[in-house]
Amino acid sequence: MQIVCENSLLLTGFAQSLQRFPEHNALVVNGNTYTYRNFGQLISNMATTILENDKLSDTLVALLSSKSLTAYAGVLGILASGKGYVPLNPKFPVERIYKMLQLSNSSIIITDRENLPLLRKLLCLIGKESMTIILTDVEDADELSQCYYWHNFITEEMISEGPEFYDIPRVREDAIAYLMFTSGSTGTPKGVPVSHRNASSYLKYMFSRYDTDGNDRFSQAFELSFDLSVHDMFLCWLSGACLYPVPDKYLMAPAKFIKYNELTISFLVPSVAMFMSRMKMLKAGMFPSLHYSFFCGEPLNSALAEKWQEAAPNAIVENLYGPTEATVAISHYRWHREESQDESLNGIVPLGNIFGSHKNCIVDDDLKPVKADNSGELCLAGPQIVDGYLNSPEKTRANFVIISELGDDIWYRTGDLVMIKENCLHYMGRKDDQVKILGHRVELQEIDYVLRKASGTDMAISVPLSVDYGDVGGIAAFIYGDEKNDESKIMRYCRKYLPDYMIPQKVYFIDNMPLNSNGKIDRLKLIEKVKG
Amino acid sequence: MDKFELAVKEFVIDHLQNKMIKQDIAAHEIDDSFNFIESGIVDSMGFLELMTVVEKRFKIEIDFEDYDPSEFTYLYGFVDCISRSKRSGSVK
Numbered sequence: 001m002q003i004v005c006e007n008s009l010l011l012t013g014f015a016q017s018l019q020r021f022p023e024h025n026a027l028v029v030n031g032n033t034y035t036y037r038n039f040g041q042l043i044s045n046m047a048t049t050i051l052e053n054d055k056l057s058d059t060l061v062a063l064l065s066s067k068s069l070t071a072y073a074g075v076l077g078i079l080a081s082g083k084g085y086v087p088l089n090p091k092f093p094v095e096r097i098y099k100m101l102q103l104s105n106s107s108i109i110i111t112d113r114e115n116l117p118l119l120r121k122l123l124c125l126i127g128k129e130s131m132t133i134i135l136t137d138v139e140d141a142d143e144l145s146q147c148y149y150w151h152n153f154i155t156e157e158m159i160s161e162g163p164e165f166y167d168i169p170r171v172r173e174d175a176i177a178y179l180m181f182t183s184g185s186t187g188t189p190k191g192v193p194v195s196h197r198n199a200s201s202y203l204k205y206m207f208s209r210y211d212t213d214g215n216d217r218f219s220q221a222f223e224l225s226f227d228l229s230v231h232d233m234f235l236c237w238l239s240g241a242c243l244y245p246v247p248d249k250y251l252m253a254p255a256k257f258i259k260y261n262e263l264t265i266s267f268l269v270p271s272v273a274m275f276m277s278r279m280k281m282l283k284a285g286m287f288p289s290l291h292y293s294f295f296c297g298e299p300l301n302s303a304l305a306e307k308w309q310e311a312a313p314n315a316i317v318e319n320l321y322g323p324t325e326a327t328v329a330i331s332h333y334r335w336h337r338e339e340s341q342d343e344s345l346n347g348i349v350p351l352g353n354i355f356g357s358h359k360n361c362i363v364d365d366d367l368k369p370v371k372a373d374n375s376g377e378l379c380l381a382g383p384q385i386v387d388g389y390l391n392s393p394e395k396t397r398a399n400f401v402i403i404s405e406l407g408d409d410i411w412y413r414t415g416d417l418v419m420i421k422e423n424c425l426h427y428m429g430r431k432d433d434q435v436k437i438l439g440h441r442v443e444l445q446e447i448d449y450v451l452r453k454a455s456g457t458d459m460a461i462s463v464p465l466s467v468d469y470g471d472v473g474g475i476a477a478f479i480y481g482d483e484k485n486d487e488s489k490i491m492r493y494c495r496k497y498l499p500d501y502m503i504p505q506k507v508y509f510i511d512n513m514p515l516n517s518n519g520k521i522d523r524l525k526l527i528e529k530v531k532g
Numbered sequence: 533m534d535k536f537e538l539a540v541k542e543f544v545i546d547h548l549q550n551k552m553i554k555q556d557i558a559a560h561e562i563d564d565s566f567n568f569i570e571s572g573i574v575d576s577m578g579f580l581e582l583m584t585v586v587e588k589r590f591k592i593e594i595d596f597e598d599y600d601p602s603e604f605t606y607l608y609g610f611v612d613c614i615s616r617s618k619r620s621g622s623v624k
Contacts, residue, residue, distance in 0.1 A: 249602040252576045279596035
């Protein structure tokens with residue numbers, strides 16, 4: 001690859017490392033190891049194939065694969081073709097995947113043999129709209145081609161051989177690098193288009209802050225549809241390091257995976273560390289190879305941070321924070337054994353400091369900056385903040401605002417309540433009906449919407465189970481009516497439309513739904529009921 | 533399997549069958565190779581719940597330090613890990 005464009009580290013990071021360390025390992029996936037040179041060839045082939053089949057000059061290409069060679073070559077191949085990638089999580093219900101595909105307006109899907117059954121279901125929903133489907137490791141697609149003759153199927157042998165050094169296209173700074181989705185209140189996920197400028201700004205800052213290099217081995221625990229995966233992949237390849245996707249079977253508690261592969265950099269949501277602790281896997285000195293341990297996605301409990309530090313005595317432990325709209329993470333706090341317990345508020349590790357090139361302010365409900373030491377909603381402005389939601393001017397207007405007292409910057413309203421204490425940002429909870437489940441941002445209203453449809457009543461509402469500073473252990477559903485209202489039917493419906501982490505764990509039928517003074521169902525009273 | 537292992541196995545099967553009924557998941561035949569997670573009956577939270585009820589019922593503390601999730605998320609592996617935990621003395 002030749003570097004012809006300096007504006008996007010997403011594009012140039014891998015290319016620079018390929019030139020510097022062609023024989024270094026870049027990826028170890030499903031038991032196979034790929035050097036920068038041979039992985040680079042696969043990326044070049046993928047980019048060439050995409051461009052040869054790009055009949056509609058798409059700006060985005062969908063990727064239906066999870067933590068596989070197809071997925072990683074797909075991500076970089078799509079970017080190398082000058083397009084943005086749209087990760088479609090194969091674990092999501094097919095209806096949800098279809099909605100995301102529709103929103104992205106992509107007419108190219110990259111997938112693999114493992115996901116053929118899912119692809120068939122998706123093709124049924126797509127109907128007669130013509131698509132190009134690149135099947136990276138499928139030799140024979142005759143049957144598919146006969147059933148769905150209006151689509152263009154590219155099988156393994158039809159994938160073109162790209163040049164060894166692929167010319168990276170010039171991309172505009174504001175071109176979409178990837179499109180992720182967050183939970184939306186109306187049952188439709190919200191598309192967050194992250195530009196090359198947003199992502200490059202993040203990577204530049206992270207690369208300068210941490211001394212990662214070609215000897216590092218990065219964990220990759222997140223699904224590609226979760227934006228924390230961007231950190232793993234691109235910081236790794238920018239450093240010339242090797243990426244170790246964590247197979248699903250280790251994901252719940254990857255202690256042995258970290259030890260066996262002598263990983264030097266781990267990045268997990270706190271829930272996973274909590275599982276590991278509960279399973280007695282966080283013993284002192286357990287992970288001597290770790291240099292950095294990052295946590296993000298949920299509030300980090302200070303006792304857990306200390307326990308992790310004991311298990312990884314040579315690691316710098318950092319708590320990162322950031323919504324998808326602010327590109328992966330936008331604040332950091334470094335855990336120090338001597339003082340961090342005292343700095344933690346309510347047993348939760350601080351969010352720390354916002355990255356240098358960004359502005360932040362804390363506002364009240366009227367968008368007025370709060371007085372010092374008061375809590376309020378965190379608003380952010382700067383190069384990592386996206387311009388708005390995809391094709392959704394209304395939602396964009398509601399969340400990207402001008403704060404008249406602070407000039408003409410556009411501020412993103414995070415919905416997170418924070419306060420500043422001794423120059424350090426602290427998380428205080430959520431402002432709205434959003435909760436975090438296993439690091440995923442979930443709008444309770446989206447679950448309510450599905451529950452209403454499932455039960456056929458407007459009196460259906462979801463509440464978080466075991467609330468702990470915004471971090472929840474699951475969802476309970478309350479539905480007006482009696483047991484005759486078929487619980488199993490409701491659960492079946494939920495499973496059809498919601499990802500696993502959003503499916504209620506308990507369903508209560510009540511004939512006396514508590515209402516608040518506005519006549520709305522009182523979620524807080526129901527939460528009290530769950531707590532019993 | 534010894535008496536203790538059989539009792540754990542029976543208890544776990546009961547727990548899983550209750551879950552299947554509640555969640556309206558089609559009944560699975562639960563044999564020794566039955567995988568809790570892949571079957572979709574429990575997720576990671578559900579697994580912690582299973583651990584907790586087993587620890588409570590049999591008054592043990594389960595230690596998975598030397599194991600991979602792939603070794604203890606199927607029926608026989610789970611019972612075996614618990615049995616070893618018990619033998620190594622992790623009894624409350």
